[in-house]
Amino acid sequence: MSATAKRSLSHEGPIGAERAAVRTRPTILVAEDSADAREMMQQLFRLKGYEVVAAADGLRAIEAALQTLPDVIFIDLQLPKLDGLSVARNLRSHPELDCALIIIVSGHDPAKYRQAALDVGCNDYLLKPIDFARLDQVLRKIIPVASVQ
Numbered sequence: 001m002s003a004t005a006k007r008s009l010s011h012e013g014p015i016g017a018e019r020a021a022v023r024t025r026p027t028i029l030v031a032e033d034s035a036d037a038r039e040m041m042q043q044l045f046r047l048k049g050y051e052v053v054a055a056a057d058g059l060r061a062i063e064a065a066l067q068t069l070p071d072v073i074f075i076d077l078q079l080p081k082l083d084g085l086s087v088a089r090n091l092r093s094h095p096e097l098d099c100a101l102i103i104i105v106s107g108h109d110p111a112k113y114r115q116a117a118l119d120v121g122c123n124d125y126l127l128k129p130i131d132f133a134r135l136d137q138v139l140r141k142i143i144p145v146a147s148v149q
Contacts, residue, residue, distance in 0.1 A: 026143045027051040029070040031061035031087060032105070033079050037128075041074065044132055048139070058082025062090050070100055071143060075122075077106035077113060085113075085120050092121035101142055105130060 028050045032038040038054050045052045053068050055061040058079040065073055073091065077084040084104050091097050104117040107128040114125040126135065 025049055025051055026072070027053065027068055027070040028139075029053045029055065029061065029065055029068065029073040031055045031058070031064075031073065031075040031079060031084070033057060033076060037076075041130075044135075048136065050139075050143075056080070058084070058087045061087050065091055065097060065100070066094060069096055072101045072103065072139065074103050074105050074126075077104055077108055077117075085116055088117065088122050089120040 028045050030038055030041045030045070030052060032041065032054070033056050035056070038056065042052045042054055053064050053070060055064045056079075059081045061073075061075060061079065062082070064070075075084040075087050079087065082090075084106070088102050088104065091100070091102060101123045102121060103124045103126055104113070104122050105126045105128060106113060110125050110127055117125045124138075
């Protein structure tokens with residue numbers, strides 16, 4: 001199933017209905033061990049009108065995702081306690097997160113890691129340093145403008 005098709009299912013069934021009833025704007029989870037990078041991403045997303053949840057390690061990222069059921073999850077490839085690919089694989093094992101888009105964000109060569117990320121259920125792989133203008137364009141395609149702000 002394509003990412004677009006998965007997104008269209010996000011408001012069907014009890015989980016999606018509960019999520020839609022509680023939320024007034026889309027939620028993004030940022031799993032990043034660098035405090036500076038995490039804070040920068042949080043600020044950018046908040047300024048753009050998103051709800052933002054953050055985690056500094058892989059285990060906390062899983063906990064936060066299961067508690068908040070975010071629409072988009074950005075995961076650093078190298079996280080303490082549990083690496084990004086293991087986090088993504090774990091998140092994909094939870095049906096309530098089927099509709100969440102998972103994007104690995106890393107400074108590592110995409111030629112080496114992109115396919116591994118896709119194989120564990122990630123939707124994309126972004127190279128650091130992040131081009132925030134491009135990232136905003138990607139998010140606008142995923143989450144309709146009317147849903148934000």
